[in-house]
Amino acid sequence: MFSIGRLSRATGVKVPTIRYYEEAGLMPPPERSAGGQRRYARADLDRLHFIAHGRGLGLSLDAIRHLLELSDKGRDCTDAHQIAAQHLSDIRARIARLQRLETELERLAEACDHAPGAPCGLIEALGDHGQCLGEH
Amino acid sequence: MFSIGRLSRATGVKVPTIRYYEEAGLMPPPERSAGGQRRYARADLDRLHFIAHGRGLGLSLDAIRHLLELSDKGRDCTDAHQIAAQHLSDIRARIARLQRLETELERLAEACDHAPGAPCGLIEALGDHGQCLGEH
DNA sequence: CTTGAACCTCTAGTGACTAGAGATCCTATC
DNA sequence: GATAGGATCTCTAGTCACTAGAGGTTCAAG
Incomplete structure (x- = not known):
């Protein structure tokens, strides 16, 4: 106890x-x-x-x-495997999405040359989704 | 309008x-x-x-x-880049974690041979973290 | 028997919305 | 000008998986 x-x-x-x-x-x-x-x-x-x-x-x-x-209640474990399989595919989808975001963010950060006084390329790019390559 | x-x-x-x-x-x-x-x-x-x-x-x-x-209020974009950099490292950490989970889940699912009547290896493995290779 | 750490219940807050109720507004058609 | 109905309004409560806090009680060691 x-x-x-x-x-x-x-x-x-x-x-x-x-x-x-x-x-x-x-x-x-x-x-x-x-x-x-x-x-x-x-x-x-x-x-x-x-x-x-x-x-x-x-x-x-x-x-x-x-x-x-x-x-x-033991017995059949088909359902258990289905839950696991579903979760696994969720995980894979999330990984894929995060990898796309990673690429996009890297690109956005590089779009800015940090020139003093100039507008920030990163912030500009955030305002304009049209500049993006992929979807998110 | x-x-x-x-x-x-x-x-x-x-x-x-x-x-x-x-x-x-x-x-x-x-x-x-x-x-x-x-x-x-x-x-x-x-x-x-x-x-x-x-x-x-x-x-x-x-x-x-x-x-x-x-x-x-325009001007300095150091902060903006820091926010982006922080988010990027968050994303990378999440990807790494999800990849560990992916591996572990694949392993757990394979631990079960689906023998009729036998206990489910997947469920057994969930009950016993000691069987796991990595952490999560 | 006393102390104080651990425990109890209950309420409310988190983030980023989503759902629903019940009332009001706007616009297009007659 | 009247009317229909789609769009909008505010407000409350629910989601998920906890976390924090208040205010009070119990347990175990010394």
């Missing part, structure tokens, strides 16, 4: 965040001490590790909730 | 978003018609283009606000 603080230290998840996960239905309401404080069991630790790991991978709480359900 | 709807169509920024930008201090309060509707001038169109472009590049409203101030 851990207190919420011990659980927090064991998982690296902050105390208010654990309470938030409970309210959000990801963590089950734990037992309470005589005075009303939360008391967690081993299974809660594992569950919170699972959540923390998923969050670390960038999964939404919704996706994690879904995965937890699948985990709870 | 455009209505908010025309401004919206001209820039691709949705009507409620324009009002939000006004409230957030990015767009100045425009003139009003006799009946109290917003009426925009050419300068507003340019300003909104600037904002939309910055947002498209992933800049925060705060960064854009700052750039607008610099643009308003």
Whole structure:
């Protein structure tokens, strides 16, 4: 039986965040001490590790909730793989978009020659999307 | 003089978003018609283009606000370049992180052999961060 | 038994919008 | 001039995943 603080230290998840996960239905309401404080069991630790790991991978709480359900009632893991595949393609799309932005920003920054008194090429370019090569 | 709807169509920024930008201090309060509707001038169109472009590049409203101030009172563009440089390094860090997540997720998905009845390797791996190679 | 760290609940704030209710305005047509 | 209906107005509340703070209670060590 851990207190919420011990659980927090064991998982690296902050105390208010654990309470938030409970309210959000990801963590089950734990037992309470005589005075009303939360008391967690081993299974809660594992569950919170699972959540923390998923969050670390960038999964939404919704996706994690879904995965937890699948985990709870075992069996078919097609859905789990679909969630992972969906997330993977999200990640790839985000990488591609960020790389386009990177290129564009580099170009904008170079458009300015820093001449004293002259208008800033970077700011000018921001005002005129027509100068851009790609979309964003 | 455009209505908010025309401004919206001209820039691709949705009507409620324009009002939000006004409230957030990015767009100045425009003139009003006799009946109290917003009426925009050419300068507003340019300003909104600037904002939309910055947002498209992933800049925060705060960064854009700052750039607008610099643009308003011209002169030195060191600050503008610093904002851009900061954003660029943010973008690069995010790309690097997403690439680590991509690798890790691919690995997790492959850890499962989909054997019917067997526990899902993907879900197991999510429960045990110790199996991971990198950090996330 | 006392101290003080840890815990409790509740509310509100973050960023950048989005959605909806209910009322008013503007413009084109008759 | 009347009317229809699309556009606009303000205001509130919701999104996501937390974070911060107030004000009060409980627990564990000494």
